[in-house]
Amino acid sequence: MAETQQNQQKFPAVQGGGSLIVAWQVKGKKILVVGGGEVAAGRILNCLNADALVTVISPAARLNPEVAYRVAEKQITHIDRNFEPADLDDPAINMVLVAVDDPAASTTIWKLCKEKRIPANIADVPPECDFYFGSVHRDGPLQIMVSTNGKGPRLASTIRKFIATKLPRDAGSAIETVGRLRVKLRQMAPDPKDGPKRMGWMTSVSDAYSWDEMCGMTDEDMNNLLRYYPSGKVPSIDVLKAMRGNPDVSQLDVFDGSFGFSVGA
Incomplete structure (x- = not known):
């Protein structure tokens, strides 16, 4: 009993309910983004900052100005149509990010990703996410992510900005x-x-x-x-x-x- 109490004081206590925060290396890897709106634009930028190869599936009429710009600049590959199940047959796909205003379609894509064992993130649907996007501060090689495990994205942004003000200059x-x-x-x-x-x-x-x-x-x-x-x-x-x-x-x-x-x- 005494040894158990000593170990409890010596070793960190387990805090369940968190996420395993890692720096996922996606340089040169293919990421599929379904959707072309504002949320998709943010996801795309995160992926490009990590040197990923991004393919976006969305009708051209639904691309927001930022995504349309990246298509025009050939920063990303664009498939001008709605998602089709066969899009997941490409063995080179390492990750799928879904950002469309259609809950039923999003869930369908999520289930297909599960069948093919492709990690996926369904925007604004925490139960249908293998991983979350946090609020990130970037200064060259320095990256600091704040995550609320999908419970308070706006609060994560506020905390991230506060932390950024406390960092050393340069x-x-x-x-x-x-x-x-x-x-x-x-x-x-x-x-x-x-x-x-x-x-x-x-x-x-x-x-x-x-x-x-x-x-x-x-x-x-x-x-x-x-x-x-x-x-x-x-x-x-x-x-x-x-x-x-x-x-x-x-x-x-x-x-x-x-x-x-x-x-x-």
Whole structure:
């Protein structure tokens, strides 16, 4: 009994009723959108932002201006007619998004998707969804999604906007810098056995610099920073700035006792 109580305090409690929020990679994959109105336009943009291959099935007369624009610009493939069951026979379809003002037709498409094991989302019908679209904040590689599990989409948007106001300035740029540094590090230390060391050092790097410092880091700074990887150390941003144009640390002249050599201001 005592051990059980200790474990209850040690481990997180299960909170049922949620969704498994994941970053679904759909780059280069085919997504079928049924409908061409305002809701479909939002779904289409989300898919294009994820580099998916989007096919829209809808009579041309029912396309809203945004969807019509994307058709004209050849950003999406358009099939000018109503949905037909045979449209799901394409084995390349990875996902179906339905956004039409016809509950009976939507349910029919949902059932067909279930038969073919194709993940589907039926707009505004939570019970007929394998997944939900949340309210997303986007800043470059940074994506933050707020989901109410289909119970309050408008509230999700309000919460998302509030969170966005609390984020550090240029957070996306800082993340881009970290991404480039990780690529350089993996090129320098490609051995899978180095994985734990790479991850540990990158954690130290992320903790060492402010957002502004990370955003201002140049390729030269990153290359100089990587010189510290073998020792597992992370220099201050002032050290990296002092190394610009003069990477020979023995020639720099302001002491930083944490690294055991002289560096310039």
